[in-house]
Amino acid sequence: MLEAYVKKILQARVYEAASETPLSAAPMLSKRFNNQIWIKREDLQPVFSFKVRGAYNKMASLTPEQKAAGVIAASAGNHAQGLALSAKKMGVKATIVMPCITPDIKVQAVRALGAEVVLSGDAFNEALDHARTLIAQHGYTYIPPYDDPDVIAGQGTVGMEILRQHPDPIEAIFVPVGGGGLAAGIAAYVKYLRPDIKVIGVEPADAACLKAALDAGERVVLPQVGIFAEGVAVSQIGETPFSILKDHIDGVITVSADEMCAAVKDIFEDTRAVAETSGAVALAGLKKYVQETGVTDRTLVCINSGANTNFDRLQHIAERTELGEQREAILAVTIPERPGSFKQFCTVIGERMVTEFNYRYAKGDKAHIFVGVRVQPGGEDRAALIQQLESADYPVEDLTDNELAKLHIRHLGGGRALHSFEEEAYRFEFPERPGALMRFLSYLPEGWNISMFHYRNHGAAYGRVFVGLQLPREDLSQLEEHLDSIGYRYWKETDNPAYRLFTA
Structure with a gap:
């Protein structure tokens, strides 16, 4: 072989x-x-x-009849541009089916190379299904991205x-x-x-x-x-x-x-x-x-x-x-709620650089702070820092690898609710397209209340959303059935310590 x-x-x-x-x-x-x-x-x-290499070599192997029929591919980016350039070089008509959530910069790049762009669906599989429909209708020659x-x-x-x-x-x-x-x-x-x-x-x-x-x-x-x-x-x-x-x-x-x-x-x-x-x-x-x-x-x-x-x-x-270089530790630290406690905490930290510090008064005699601290790569220094804080009687929760904490909690303002109430917390990936939020809301039954919502654009095809939901107790058993019907990826975060310490 x-x-x-x-x-x-x-x-x-x-x-x-x-x-x-x-x-x-x-x-x-x-x-x-x-x-x-x-x-x-x-x-x-x-x-x-690199995608232009495979796309051009595949097109070079086509018969004159296959080229005359025009070529098509489903792609959200690099294969699309590689095929568009290859088709332009050979003088062949190219059609690229791209998900509707494809960033405009990639859509325009493909169009600039002379290919026709058809937007269809929210995901690659939906775009591929539409490409197959167009092949059946027009007899286009399909150029696969890798399986050839x-x-x-x-x-x-x-x-x-x-x-x-x-x-x-x-x-x-x-x-x-x-x-x-x-x-x-x-x-x-x-x-x-x-x-x-x-x-x-x-x-x-x-x-x-x-x-x-x-x-x-x-x-x-x-x-x-x-x-x-x-x-x-x-x-x-x-x-x-x-x-x-x-x-x-x-x-x-x-x-x-x-x-x-x-x-x-x-x-x-x-x-x-x-x-x-x-x-x-x-x-x-x-x-x-x-x-x-x-x-x-x-x-x-x-x-x-x-x-x-x-x-x-x-x-x-x-x-x-x-975080990827293991040069920052993200910690939830419980400190006494009294004047001077932050200064005392910094004394324990010593000469280390504090990269982030988030706190808002809630209630009671304890405060939960969200803190970023510069550490040496490798993990040993982070472990030593946690031990140092715990030895000073500060309870610590390590959130360095907690996706909810990194995506949402560190950017949330407002603190905890004044009065406690029942709430279910979920993290979603929404497609970055008009109507995505309305689609989400339309699937929620009447009587369900959104008690918290955080969204931040990351420049990607999908946005990350953190949502708190209040719903009747008798509806709890149906909650995830409803969420499944929306079709967005989600994770339950109700028991996540980052949520419990800073927003619940």
Whole structure:
């Protein structure tokens, strides 16, 4: 199998549309992690993503009749732009079906390349269903984003370039995994020619479809997929990529949203490139590999797979970077409600830098404060800080890894309610489109009251919403049945300590 893919990769027609991108040294990262770290710069492609390689190679394999019919794809971003550019180069009509929630910057980028954009549905699967309808109606030729041998061969040219650009020993190549086309292409080429080099896939922890498939021994469908790194937010690994990866990938590393944000910053500091979160996934995995294995003086390569990010999303990424680098601890600390207690608390903290301090008087003789403190990376310093506070008789709840605390509580004002009442708390992901809130409200039965609501734009296709609901006790058993019918992802947060301490 690998020999056949190597031949296809060597014959791939990608350079009529794509560029051979540089393998850039990362001196600051290399010094920090005591290894020679290199970044493959796919962000420098004409459409700022590697996707143009596979799209063009697939189109180059089409018959004249297939081209004359026009091509179509369903995509929310990088594949759409890669196909649009490829079609423009070949003079072929292209139609791209995109979810209605796709940020306007990506829609306009595809239109600027001459493709027709059709907006349909709130999610990729809905857009794909509409694309299939258009294929049935008009006979368009479908260009898949990853599950196709020609697409895989096009993406595999990334691996071919890496081996040519760095013929010396390489410990491992870290590859972002969504549907698996890029990872499969690189693994096929590298494992055939240089089996000593590890090929390691990296996935978001909440979209780890390859890891799930490897664990199960077969392809599985994830019940939910996180969309923070939308470029790799895929619920099931591709069938053709998995046929390669199940035997030729050396492992999969999963990373958090905070770790991806920290990697965005790392790439910027060494290359001045602003990667999208999915573009920084591979570096986040590389860093984790070094921390877990302790390797030194090795050559490690990661792929910056793309730079198609919204500018207004950078604020959110910057906020999460310190947490991703484990340089900030987020704590809930209980202090006495009396004059001078804050000063006494700061005395215990000592010379440490306080990055955030939120407090509003509630009632009683105890106060709960939400505090951010600068700590050293690695976790040991955070543990020492917590022990230091507890030794001074301050009860502490560590919220550093609490998503509700990071997304909502730290930005909420107003404090706790004056009088206690029954309330259920839920966190939602709403599609960023007109009418999303009204859709939510219209599904709530009469007699249910919204007692708290917090929303903050993160520059992504989905907004994060925190809601408090009051409802009759007899309706509690039907609550989640109603929420399921809305179709938005949600998490119950009623028992979350961040909610209990600061808003309940």
